[in-house]
Amino acid sequence: MFSEQGESHGNKWRGLVKCDANDVALTPISFxxxxxxxxxxxxxxxxxxxxxxxxxxxxxxxxxxxxxxxxxxxxxxxxxxxxxxxxxxxxxxxxxxxxxxxxxxxxxxxxxxxxxxxxxxxxxxxxxxxxxxxxxxxxxxxxxxxxxxxxxxxxxxxxxxxxxxxxxxxxxxxxxxxxxxxxxxxxxxxxxxxxxxxxxxxxxxxxxxxxxxxAYLNSLATTFLHGMGPMPVYLWTVPMFHCNGWCLTWGLAALGGTNVCLRRVCPKDIYESIDQHKVTHMSGAPTVLNMIVNSPSCDRKTLPHKVDIMTGGSPPPQNILFKMEELGFRVSHLYGLTETYGPGTYCIWRPEWDSLPKEEQVKLKARQGMHHFCLEDIDVKDPNTMKSVPEDGKTFGEIMFRGNTVMSGYFKDESATQEAFRGGWFRSGDLAVKHADGYLEVKDRLKDVIISGGENISSVELETVLYSHPAILEAAVVARPDNHWGQTPCAFVKLKEGYEIDAESIIKFCRDKLPHYMAPRTVVFEDLPRTSTGKVQKFVLRDKAKVMGSLS
The missing domain is CATH 3.40.50.980 (Rossmann fold)
Structure with a gap:
């Protein structure tokens, strides 16, 4: 109904209709x-x-x-x-x-x-x-x-x-x-x-x-984030079952792209596929990047051109990003969750950053950036007061989403759905800071923050330091109970082939680069339990750390 004021101007809008000719349900089927x-x-x-x-x-x-x-x-x-x-x-x-x-x-x-x-x-x-x-x-x-x-x-x-x-x-x-x-x-x-x-x-x-x-909207957004034009050639190194392949299973159809399918993902097949099919784009968790960077030279081929690769799932170590660029890949860093149809944010690269030293560029690329154009908004908020954290690069808050590419809810779980949407935002459970330019940077999962003697320790920050060690192939950090401090960092690491090093050397390496309270007090050498999407199953490691008992 028009208001009285609207009615006086309403005649010019009469005759407009919503009908089959101008209203069709959005669906990826149309792609x-x-x-x-x-x-x-x-x-x-x-x-x-x-x-x-x-x-x-x-x-x-x-x-x-x-x-x-x-x-x-x-x-x-x-x-x-x-x-x-x-x-x-x-x-x-x-x-x-x-x-x-x-x-x-x-x-x-x-x-x-x-x-x-x-x-x-x-x-x-x-x-x-x-x-x-x-x-x-x-x-x-x-x-x-x-x-x-x-x-x-x-x-x-x-x-x-x-x-x-x-x-x-x-x-x-x-x-x-x-x-x-x-x-x-x-x-x-x-x-x-x-x-x-x-x-x-x-x-x-x-x-x-x-x-x-x-799905329709996020398919378009993801192809845009990936810098795809018409008829790209996409190598499937991210599982199609994960967030429906970050919605690119549908998005490639919108652009008339070519899907290059791989039953198994290994560096040799990646390089051969790029060479044979002139692959332009691919995606993968940081574990895929790690696999490429540490592959033997006999498995590699010179890339025929720059290959764009999107990574997400966990913050990639800076040294991995640097080495990928050296190999001829152009890395884009995304962030999202299953509940946001996969990618929800990306680091929008600014031309003025091209003149910065490589080390600074890598640090910028490691951030999670801003939300894409199909999301209404993203913010870092205090989960209790729902106030936005200051853009100081230091204050922790929870990442929250609003928009059309947030899930409809959890299947047959109304209470979990209501809790996730409490306060009118989707609560990610991830902690981040906001920088002065508004870009966000993920610091940890809410449940993965280690509280030691009243200090918050970011497991992600410690993992980044561990990955910079020349002998370490993979690393993950969780909390171990401590009788005095409450919790202390426990590092699970996998060494590169041919390397030998003891726990004390790793602890000293971390103490030389971080405040001592942030360095691990325990180091365990073993393979990390991972999902098929490359994420470390930290709940498994937390259980192992608990079984070790409290440090005295």
Whole structure:
């Protein structure tokens, strides 16, 4: 209704309507539909000897969506996947929502018990599984009273029969037998498109629900953050199951890009793929960068051009960023969470920084920067008063998000959803400071801050120093109980091959670079437990530190 003042001017606005001609629900499905027309002859997927065009991919997804319908999938049913970065995983990101269903991509490193927990909670009707993970999947299904229908993806050169596995469908047969019929578009752009279970640094996974609208917007934002133009060539080194590949599973279709799929990620295959397919962009957690930097020279090739690589998941050590640049990669640093569809902020590079010394440039790149244009706002706030922290680069606060690319909520967990959105912002649980230019810098997870004698110690800051040691390949810091100080830093480190060093030398190295109270009092040498997305499972290390007992 117009107000009285509005009514006097209201006639000129009459006749405006919201209708099918000017109002269409935002959905990533439209990216594929457009690419099938605009980029129909361009290569969409490359995987070994397998290669498809965008027109071919569209037809395959139509047929797969039809096959899902024939298998009984209806509106908002959940379809799960347990797959590495193979073409089927990319196709399912379109085919499942085209069937009106909701995609649930499972972490490929989970065991049968955890997979069964998630399948039960998500109420998945169908599970698509890769041939290499069939035993794990069957172990999960044996734990369920009503297991989902199983569909097996096999390599094209696999001629084995499924006759001995009654009830298991073959992926390629479903595609070939499907029909190219009309797709089921979302009834609302707020309809769920996927559920992503958090299984990273916490021991209790939660189902994060994405909408068609949020996925559409973050797909566009992520391609922009990555500096992608039309028809990029993207190497899949970040798992497609993680935040739906940071939404680039859909975003590449918007640009008519080429998806170069890798079943396994190793430096040799990365370099060979870049050389063979002229890769322009790739992504990965700092552990992928660490893998590249420390790869043997025999696995490397001279890059044909600068390759843009986005990294996120945890703050990358500065020396790793520096070495990546030396190898010919252009590194962009992102920050986000599963609850923000993956990337939510990035370090916007300013031209005037090009003249700074390399060491200063690396420090700037290590910051998490500002929010992208599809987010309404991001801030660092005192979690109790909800007041913004000063831009002094020192005062800790919690990172909070608002906007269209924040999750719809946690699946079947209203209390957790309400707590996450308390105060009208999404509370990340990450601590950061704001610098004078407004850029934020992550300092730690709220639960990872070590409080020693009343002083807050950032585990991230100590880890950065540890990574600068020439003998250390990987490092993670957690709190160990201490009878006198309450807590002291406990460092878990993995040494580079061929290096030997004792704990006291590492402690002295840290004390030479930091206040003594920030240096570790305990050093443990072992491999770090990681998720398949490269994040250190600190809850595992915290449990180990507790078992060690208190220092006297």
């Amino acid at each position: 594929l539909e457009r690419s099938a027309k605009v980029f129909r002859d361009r290569t969409s997927i490359v995987y070994g000897s397998v290669s498809y065009t965008w027109e071919h991919t569209y037809v395959r997804c139509l047929k797969l969506a039809s096959a899902l319908t024939q298998l009984g999938i209806s509106h908002q049913d959940v379809v799960a996947t347990l797959m590495p970065n193979v073409p089927a995983m990319n196709e399912l990101h379109f085919a499942v929502p085209m069937a009106g269903a909701v995609l649930c991509t499972l972490n490929t490193r989970l065991d049968s018990n955890m997979i069964s927990v998630i399948l039960r909670h998500s109420e998945a009707k169908i599970l698509f599984v890769d041939q290499e993970l069939l035993n794990v999947a069957e172990g999960a299904l044996n734990l369920l009273e009503k297991p989902p229908t199983l569909v097996l993806f096999r390599e094209q050169d696999d001629s084995s029969s499924l006759n001995g596995n009654s009830g298991i469908y073959d992926y390629e047969s479903l595609v070939q037998d499907g029909r190219t019929e009309a797709i089921r578009r979302p009834k609302s752009e707020w309809d769920p498109i996927s559920i992503n279970y958090t299984s990273g640094t916490t021991s209790r996974p939660k189902g994060v629900v994405y909408s068609h609208r949020g």
